[in-house]
Amino acid sequence: MNITQEKIDNLNAVIKVQLSESDYQANVDKVLKDYRNKASVPGFRKGHVPMGMVKKMVGTSAMVEEINKILSESLQKYIEDEKLDVLGNPLPKLDEQQKIDWENQKDFEFKYDIGLAPQFDIELSDKIKVEHVAIKVSKNDIDKYVEDLTRRYGKMSNPEVAEADDMLFGKFEELENGNVKEGGITNSSVLIIKSVTDSALQKSLIGLKPNDVIELDPKKVSEHETDVAAALGIKPSDLKNINSTFRYTVQKINRITPAEVNQELFDKVFGPNAISSEADFRGKIEEQMSQSLVAESDRKLKADIQDMLLDKLNISLPDSFLKRWIAATNEKPVTAEQIEEEYDQYAKQLKWQLIENKIIKQYDIKVGFEEVVEFTKGLLKQQLASMGLPTDDDKDLSETANRVLQNQEETRNIYMMIYDNKMIELFKTKLNINKKEMSFEEFTKHATNKK
Numbered sequence: 001m002n003i004t005q006e007k008i009d010n011l012n013a014v015i016k017v018q019l020s021e022s023d024y025q026a027n028v029d030k031v032l033k034d035y036r037n038k039a040s041v042p043g044f045r046k047g048h049v050p051m052g053m054v055k056k057m058v059g060t061s062a063m064v065e066e067i068n069k070i071l072s073e074s075l076q077k078y079i080e081d082e083k084l085d086v087l088g089n090p091l092p093k094l095d096e097q098q099k100i101d102w103e104n105q106k107d108f109e110f111k112y113d114i115g116l117a118p119q120f121d122i123e124l125s126d127k128i129k130v131e132h133v134a135i136k137v138s139k140n141d142i143d144k145y146v147e148d149l150t151r152r153y154g155k156m157s158n159p160e161v162a163e164a165d166d167m168l169f170g171k172f173e174e175l176e177n178g179n180v181k182e183g184g185i186t187n188s189s190v191l192i193i194k195s196v197t198d199s200a201l202q203k204s205l206i207g208l209k210p211n212d213v214i215e216l217d218p219k220k221v222s223e224h225e226t227d228v229a230a231a232l233g234i235k236p237s238d239l240k241n242i243n244s245t246f247r248y249t250v251q252k253i254n255r256i257t258p259a260e261v262n263q264e265l266f267d268k269v270f271g272p273n274a275i276s277s278e279a280d281f282r283g284k285i286e287e288q289m290s291q292s293l294v295a296e297s298d299r300k301l302k303a304d305i306q307d308m309l310l311d312k313l314n315i316s317l318p319d320s321f322l323k324r325w326i327a328a329t330n331e332k333p334v335t336a337e338q339i340e341e342e343y344d345q346y347a348k349q350l351k352w353q354l355i356e357n358k359i360i361k362q363y364d365i366k367v368g369f370e371e372v373v374e375f376t377k378g379l380l381k382q383q384l385a386s387m388g389l390p391t392d393d394d395k396d397l398s399e400t401a402n403r404v405l406q407n408q409e410e411t412r413n414i415y416m417m418i419y420d421n422k423m424i425e426l427f428k429t430k431l432n433i434n435k436k437e438m439s440f441e442e443f444t445k446h447a448t449n450k451k
Contacts, residue, residue: 001070003078011116011318015078015090017071021106027066032059060102071110085117087318087350088325115318115325122313122358124430130308132301132433133443135293137286141440145285150258153268157255162208167192167254172218172232173247180247187233188251197223212250218242237341293440298424300447305427306352315351319343322350360419363426367418372411375418376401 002018036054037047044050075090090112100108162168168191174184196202198220208214219242222228229236232246259265266275275281323339326346359365377397405411427433438446 001074003074005078005082005084011118011316012321013084013114013116014093015075015112015114017074017110017112019067019070019108019110024063024066024070027070028059028063031062031066035062064102067108075112079114084114087115087117088322088329090114091321091324091328113321113324115321117354118315118317120313120315120358122309122355122362124359124363124426126430126432128305128308128312129432129434130301130304130427132428132435133297133446134435134437135297135440135443136437137289137293138439141289142282142285145289146261146282147258149269149285150261150265151256153259153265154256155259157257159253159255160209162193162206162250162253163255164193164206165255167256168205168208168248168250169252169254170248170250173249175215175245175247181244184244185232185234185242185246187231189231189233190254191221191231191248196221208250208253210250210252214248215245216248218246293443296443296447300443301427301433302420302424305431306355309355310348310351313351313355315354317347317350319347322347356423359423359426365419365422365426367415367422371418372405372414373398373401376404376414379414380404 001020001023004016006014006016008014032051032054035058036049036051039049039054039057040046041049041053078084079086079090091114093111093113159166169188170191171186171188173186174181176182176184180186191205193202193205196205201216201220204214204216218228218232219239221231225236225239229239232242234242259268261278261281263276266281267273269275269281270284275284323336323343326339326343327334327336377394377400380397380400405414
């Protein structure tokens, strides 16, 4: 066996594997012998089928299978031995393989395209300037949160006529020439009247009754594409193809009568007798909002640093190879158009993953299992506290945390959360952070790039 590499450029290479008959024949002979001992062929006792007949029956398929095993193992070993930093997996050059005569060839040559990870240097220093927003909780923010809680714990009713604070549950149906389009979009979903962006449409929804029908442009329901897509039950990327009028049939009206701000509400939100006055209730809400807003602020900081480093490093990828690899490894068939449409986002995520991995290695960021257990216990404490349950039994918390961590997906998510936190702390210590205070409303506009 001979394996060589031909470098095309800094991001692409071809690995060539040459096999002679001596590299695979012993394995093939063993497979054929095992098959002969087990095969049931009419006219022959088990184990006495002529080897010539066995070779005719399964010789070629056995050879192909053994060669593929050798190729897989040898490619992986070669990549490890040569310390090649590859993206995805080697892809066979199909035009070369189509020329193979499996029936008559003894010696073979296989070629594989590989995508190489880009090489780059990164240094986190105070030369990199970034803004970090501290979000100040205002009285207005607390008022809104209290209002949300009163609605969340309020009583639901189904009136006959819709008012401005109500929700409509109904069916969207795509129209064509004034009639329901055959095979068109149909989806039942909720419309929150107050949240409808278009004022004229919002006004037309007030006063509707069950079984009332109106025609509307679904894009006027919200200025956010994700919300419109969710209402229609489609992907946001499919919205650009929607130019139709829709029929909306009201099926039910939901109305929430807000709960009163009293001891009953305090107990429901924070547990029995944890809070005994409205002042303490608002104080606890302010404390929780401040904690969650720190997390929101840190997420925005990381997103800004991510965009900044991606722009600064301007990393290139083996794009053509990766598009082929996506098509070859996707669980469901995917068209070239779909790959092109989603590739930029995929490439951005991959570039950031490469940057993140480099930072983790360069700055020796590690996460130990004990850290994971303690972090999980902290999450459990928060969850129990939100339900008004005791959180001081460390033994129970440890046992529950270890049960949670038996789930591989949960464990992976928690590891990622801790790495994320450590990355943010690293950025805060290494970069030139310009702190700026904003209200939550100002931050929301800032975070969504609204002026």
